[in-house]
Amino acid sequence: MLRWLPEDVSPYGAGIDSLFYFIYYITAAAFILVTALMIIFLFQYRHREGRRAVYTHGNTTLELVWTVIPALVFIALGFASRAQWEAIKMHIPDTDTVIQVTGKQFNWEILYPGPDGKFNTGDDKQIDNDIHVPVGKPILVILKARDVIHSFFLPNLRFKQDAVPGRDINAWFQANKPGKYEIPCAELCGFGHSGMKGWLYVDSPEDYKKWYTEQWPQAATAQGPATEAHS
Ligand SMILES: [Cu+2]
The missing domain is CATH 2.60.40.420 (Cupredoxins -  blue copper proteins)
Incomplete structure (x- = not known):
């Protein structure tokens, strides 16, 4: 686990940090996957004598997949963070300060x-x-x-x-x-x-x-x- 966040001195920071890292690792995985594919495709589909470029209008199945998967990830994150939100934002502890x-x-x-x-x-x-x-x-x-x-x-x-x-x-x-x-x-x-x-x-x-x-x-x-x- 990375350690570049500022020191946490709060009662609820650990929960927020784990949520942050969870999102961070999902984003990092997507970044590495996309970058790796781009590099692979650069070599695989590079210019070669006699090969012609083709026009493609799109791929409905692929578009559905890359829309539905992030949507599911967002919904899951919403549920994963609900307890944190309730504990921190929904009620304020009794205090006289x-x-x-x-x-x-x-x-x-x-x-x-x-x-x-x-x-x-x-x-x-x-x-x-x-x-x-x-x-x-x-x-x-x-x-x-x-x-x-x-x-x-x-x-x-x-x-x-x-x-x-x-x-x-x-x-x-x-x-x-x-x-x-x-x-x-x-x-x-x-x-x-x-x-x-x-x-x-x-x-x-x-x-x-x-x-x-x-x-x-x-x-x-x-x-x-x-x-x-x-x-
Ligand atoms: Cu200001």
């Missing part, structure tokens, strides 16, 4: 609800391009876009979701290893697209608490970080 991520040309605006856990209140805080989350906890993301379509991509978490103007899209991720991970924009969104990049900081519980207290000093005297309230 929520952030709002808004894509705009050419930044990620990260809005934190603050200690009260609610948006559009006085303790909200917006930080551009930097996301701090605690390790090992599901994070609910409310994804928005201000101008054009962007795509919020966390390669190490096998997470990718378009941000669409006019829509609030709920999604979730969880990082199981502390570290600093890249957040590229994965949808060509204009002139500054390639520079549209943020960082995901996955903090240990102590580091997260430290960062949280720096952002909301008032929380230290109150109930503490929202994520700790229920644990």
Whole structure:
């Protein structure tokens, strides 16, 4: 098995990776078969004295075969990925850590609800391009876009979701290893697209608490970080 995908630190990445490899190997097999046949035919049907080219209108049986086989492969892939889709996309685990991520040309605006856990209140805080989350906890993301379509991509978490103007899209991720991970924009969104990049900081519980207290000093005297309230 190839090992060129970025490190996976998510709870559901292994399933997505095996699906990716499955599709990759089917595609590789088709590529090798087609290329080999082309090379063989190049030699077999090369120019020879006295042999004339013939016109062929097509072959219905062959056309049916190469239409039906890929169609069956697609249907099989649909069924093979259903469990993954259900587990990742169809329900969001219970969590008290929520952030709002808004894509705009050419930044990620990260809005934190603050200690009260609610948006559009006085303790909200917006930080551009930097996301701090605690390790090992599901994070609910409310994804928005201000101008054009962007795509919020966390390669190490096998997470990718378009941000669409006019829509609030709920999604979730969880990082199981502390570290600093890249957040590229994965949808060509204009002139500054390639520079549209943020960082995901996955903090240990102590580091997260430290960062949280720096952002909301008032929380230290109150109930503490929202994520700790229920644990
Ligand atoms: Cu973008």
